[in-house]
Amino acid sequence: MKLFRKRLFVGQHFCSADARLEGTVIAVWPIEEGSEALIQPLHASTAAVRVFVPFEAKPERR
Numbered sequence: 195m196k197l198f199r200k201r202l203f204v205g206q207h208f209c210s211a212d213a214r215l216e217g218t219v220i221a222v223w224p225i226e227e228g229s230e231a232l233i234q235p236l237h238a239s240t241a242a243v244r245v246f247v248p249f250e251a252k253p254e255r256r
Contacts, residue, residue, distance in 0.1 A: 202229050202247060204219055204221065205219065206219045215233060217236045218236070219232070220242055225246075229247045230246055233245055
């Protein structure tokens with residue numbers, strides 16, 4: 195399998211896999227194993243949360 199970076203951009207809606215964090219991407223930067231982003235939660239008055247988004251596996255063509 196080939197790997198590619200999930201495309202994140204500022205202003206994009208973000209929801210974690212377990213739905214514990216939902217918000218808007220306010221900053222994003224690439225790292226070696228994926229991407230990191232700052233998320234401003236929608237339903238909380240807390241500060242932005244830093245999250246790691248790993249590479250995703252790209253399906254192979256047959």
